Amino acid sequence: MEAMQDRFSRQVRFASLGPDGQERIGASRVLLVGVGALGTHIAGSLVRAGVGTLWLVDRDIVELDNLQRQVLFDEDDARHGRAKAPAAAAHLRRVNSRCDLRPIAEEFTAEVFAALGAPPDLILDGTDNFATRYLINDLAARAGIPWVYGGAVGATGAAMAVVPGRTPCLRCFVPEAPPAGEVGTCETDGILEPAVAAVAAFQSAQALKILAGRLDAVASGALAIDVWADRWGVRLRSGGPDPSCPACSGRDYPALRAPALEPVLLCGRAAAQVFPQPGARVDLPRLAAHLQRAAEDIELTPELLRFRADGCRFSVFPGGRALVFGVTDAQRARVLYDRYVGAC
Ligand SMILES: [Zn+2]
16 A cells, blocks of 8 residues: 555645545546547556556557557557557556556447446547447446547547536537538548647546546536647536436437447458448538548549548448448458548
8 A cells, every 4th residue: 555655646645636536546447448549648647547447448450550649559569460458458557557457359339338347437438430429428328427528630629528417418519420521530631649648638637536536626618629729728618418418318328229230241252331320421522522631532423432541442322331342351341431431
């Protein structure tokens, strides 16, 4: 115990946290969904702060172009194409061997959440897509668990803490996930590491307050930043959950109604069919515009959008269904779909 106090002495000395806050943080169980740019920053911060248990969920592998912003990985991880969740856990164990790190190299689903056993005290959003964020939102609302939303693209970022019963949720502001193609991604618009670091810092700070039992100190507003234009701010708001929000009122959790269909390999061809999330919409002309710098051979017709990226050919139909040519692994097709079509 003495040694642990030494390790966290500078944090404990911060009066608003104190020994009581540190003890609560040490006993806490946190779920981090997505161990990419935001996720690696958040995980590093929370493991150093002394969280007791941290689940790390990510379906992807480390690639060389991740290293510019995904701070837990190195060239060796990229060279071996290591799965992100266990690679991150291996690095974090060398930072804090007392933290119970539980990597899960899978797509995050309601089933993965249920398989955790006892629910976590907090969920952190390190994802890059709105489909998963709405799933987190609805799971958290149903279980009464706080979560912290975060997103970054280009030089901009946004983040917000959601505390069931106290603050509005994501659905209170935007009832449904935006159409795929409407919002840029790191692939289409690029990403600067400082934007990631700023958003992750806000998320980690809210996490520490929530875990330390200081809900009174949680930001009552959403972070909005642009590290290139030097706009840094929190848009304050007052008021609790929207009474007409289905998730906050407990009437309905749309993201939990029906799981997305699994992608399927097409027989006899190096190709897969990928289905969108239930109820998703895709704006093909806007998606085509976003892809200008990320994809090649872009061709938009009234029937479909064709393009070439990451060595694969894509055909995306207006309902969001897509054919991905050049893959022999269905999950790889899902990763590429989320990367370029936007995962809604
Ligand atoms: Zn709500």
